[in-house]
Amino acid sequence: MSxxxxxxxxxxxxxxxxxxxxxxxxxxSLDVAxxxxxxxxxxxxxxxxxxxxxxxGRFPVTSGTIxxxxxxxxxxxxxxxxxxxxxxxxxxxxxxxxxxxxxxIRCGLLWSRGYRYSFWHLLGGQRALNExxxxxxxxxxxxxxxxxxxxxxxxxxxxxxxxxxxVAGGAEVILLDEPTAGMSxxxxxxxxxxxxxxSEGKTLLIVEHDMSVVFxxxxxxxxxxxxxVIASGPPAQIRGDKAVQEAYLGTEAA
Amino acid sequence: MNEGLTHAAVHPLPARRLTGFLGRQWPxxxxxxxxxxxxxxxxxxxxxxxxxFIVSMLSQIGIMIIFALSYNMQMGxxxxxxFGHAVFFGLGGYLTAHTLNAVKGGSLWLPLELTxxxxxxxxxxxxxxxxxxxxxQRATAFAMITLGIGxxxxxxxxxxxxxxxxxxxxxxxxxxxxxxxxxxxxxxxQVYYLIxxxxxxxxxxxxxxxxxxxxxxxxxxxxxxxxxxxxxxxPRMVRFVQFSLSGFFAGIAGALYTxxxxxxxxxxxxxxxxxxxxxxxxxxxxxxxxxxVIGAVLIVLLQSWVSLxxxxxxxxxxxxxxxxxxxxxGGIAGLVMMHQPIWRAGRLGRLAGPYARLIVPSLxxxxxxxxxxxxxxxxxxxxxxxxxxxxxxITVNPRSATPWIAAALLLAGGxxxxxxxxxxxxxxxxxxxxxxxxxxRRA
Numbered sequence: 001m002s003x004x005x006x007x008x009x010x011x012x013x014x015x016x017x018x019x020x021x022x023x024x025x026x027x028x029s030l031d032v033a034x035x036x037x038x039x040x041x042x043x044x045x046x047x048x049x050x051x052x053x054x055x056x057g058r059f060p061v062t063s064g065t066i067x068x069x070x071x072x073x074x075x076x077x078x079x080x081x082x083x084x085x086x087x088x089x090x091x092x093x094x095x096x097x098x099x100x101x102x103x104x105i106r107c108g109l110l111w112s113r114g115y116r117y118s119f120w121h122l123l124g125g126q127r128a129l130n131e132x133x134x135x136x137x138x139x140x141x142x143x144x145x146x147x148x149x150x151x152x153x154x155x156x157x158x159x160x161x162x163x164x165x166x167v168a169g170g171a172e173v174i175l176l177d178e179p180t181a182g183m184s185x186x187x188x189x190x191x192x193x194x195x196x197x198x199s200e201g202k203t204l205l206i207v208e209h210d211m212s213v214v215f216x217x218x219x220x221x222x223x224x225x226x227x228x229v230i231a232s233g234p235p236a237q238i239r240g241d242k243a244v245q246e247a248y249l250g251t252e253a254a
Numbered sequence: 255m256n257e258g259l260t261h262a263a264v265h266p267l268p269a270r271r272l273t274g275f276l277g278r279q280w281p282x283x284x285x286x287x288x289x290x291x292x293x294x295x296x297x298x299x300x301x302x303x304x305x306x307f308i309v310s311m312l313s314q315i316g317i318m319i320i321f322a323l324s325y326n327m328q329m330g331x332x333x334x335x336x337f338g339h340a341v342f343f344g345l346g347g348y349l350t351a352h353t354l355n356a357v358k359g360g361s362l363w364l365p366l367e368l369t370x371x372x373x374x375x376x377x378x379x380x381x382x383x384x385x386x387x388x389x390x391q392r393a394t395a396f397a398m399i400t401l402g403i404g405x406x407x408x409x410x411x412x413x414x415x416x417x418x419x420x421x422x423x424x425x426x427x428x429x430x431x432x433x434x435x436x437x438x439x440x441x442x443x444q445v446y447y448l449i450x451x452x453x454x455x456x457x458x459x460x461x462x463x464x465x466x467x468x469x470x471x472x473x474x475x476x477x478x479x480x481x482x483x484x485x486x487x488x489p490r491m492v493r494f495v496q497f498s499l500s501g502f503f504a505g506i507a508g509a510l511y512t513x514x515x516x517x518x519x520x521x522x523x524x525x526x527x528x529x530x531x532x533x534x535x536x537x538x539x540x541x542x543x544x545x546x547v548i549g550a551v552l553i554v555l556l557q558s559w560v561s562l563x564x565x566x567x568x569x570x571x572x573x574x575x576x577x578x579x580x581x582x583x584g585g586i587a588g589l590v591m592m593h594q595p596i597w598r599a600g601r602l603g604r605l606a607g608p609y610a611r612l613i614v615p616s617l618x619x620x621x622x623x624x625x626x627x628x629x630x631x632x633x634x635x636x637x638x639x640x641x642x643x644x645x646x647x648i649t650v651n652p653r654s655a656t657p658w659i660a661a662a663l664l665l666a667g668g669x670x671x672x673x674x675x676x677x678x679x680x681x682x683x684x685x686x687x688x689x690x691x692x693x694x695r696r697a
Binding site: 117 | 474484
């Protein structure tokens, strides 16, 4: 444990990914410092979501290594990676639509609280677990929706719920894929505040298109274009970077 | 996880708990009371006998309730469509038959009341064996594998004579003389009460299972298996454990089948039996725990009563299935639950009139439809059996035009009338939904 404590929360070393003949990620190396809020930006099709899918084990890498707190994640299944302390949200809202808000959050807690595949614990009697679930629902400000099936929530509520499920298990490293996509200005502001409190003390890696969100939230910004990192640094430095302006921000401003 | 147990020790008052329990679970208690009383409604006091038909039908209902509920552990709760669930039912039944024979032969001591456990453990064993392969997949691939397993076991049942007894099956005798309570089980009513007891146990256990971490994660994997992975669960493992436990309960049902009929043949593992589970579960409703119970009762009633009256009961079951899938995918339980918000708002009465107006046209359509089916049936099978179609004492000639025209008129007229009434219901329903929404906004 002491040997790995100096390692970054997440380290990618020369990661490649090809789908058949199409190379999508071409040698990405990236360190996400423990406790930092790190944003990945880049134009559409740059490979940001693919990068997330590689880190979270949804797809295997073609070559290169990914380490979580100094431990290699090669060949691990998504649930094994999750148990090692990495959790993620999806670009398209991913919740348990037919279950209530309460059940959604509680499912997010179950594994980390040691329940595993138990069929001998009655959940109604697990007071500590249920109280913890309610506390998290309060932090998400979803108390009034507690017993509503998740599929019936508004879009912004569903995104908040997904963030709740993502952080419920207490993962140290949180990956959020475009958490404010499709939100209004006020909804976005609310979501950013929520992400800020929910990711406190954790390592956050976020893919985001909204530049105001990125510069508001992130300590470090990495710019990915066509499967390669073209710049990485504090927001101020990235804002001033010529290559970035040309490749990405410039097109945005034009 | 002990802290959860100690916290649970802070109970509300026992009396309040009891009324709360009764308030929530009264339908089950009513069902249990009905199950215990119905045989006595047909009791013949002069001969001192129960109606064999009623007791046999009730026994079958009990067995099928367990079977359908175990099927729904996969279908409704985990989102797994299986075409081979009878495998665990039948194998549990075969194992029970062999166990009974061993007990009778004196090589084994086991009270009859506990033999369903043998069937259950047998079902569990084979569900672990086959489930290991099947649950690696989900969706269509899973369905195809279970279909294959069903065919495999059915053909094995015909091939391996020593265990399955070939086409003749395995006969047994439940009167082993071994009982916990000194009951002989010579009469069907004694077996029936054993079935009631085991059905009650199985129903309670399956209901409690839905409230465990496994049960909830089964729902979670059904809704979104990818999200389940990112809360730390392996969906394959969830499917596997749930599948295995479902096999356990199917095995119990199979054992009770053996106790009732004292013979097990290869059709207990076959496709028709698996399809029966699907039929009962779907018609009853996959979305509610009690759905398959309703389905099992309904299908067994159809099987027993309608098959007495008509050769074509399977046609009616099939049409019912198609109607449910098309118009009420939530099954009967789904139809009932649809009315819950309206009932809570105290406005169910507004629907009573429109529903009542639907009765006559639906009866017309039903009579027209039954007439067509029976006319067809009497042209073919009925003629071969030398039967003639009699409706309220009048012999109908299926080769004359009159009954066909009558059927066509009933179908067309009733159908058009039904459409008008259905629109009216739709309008009332829409208005009610709007009102309830408005009430919700004000609250």
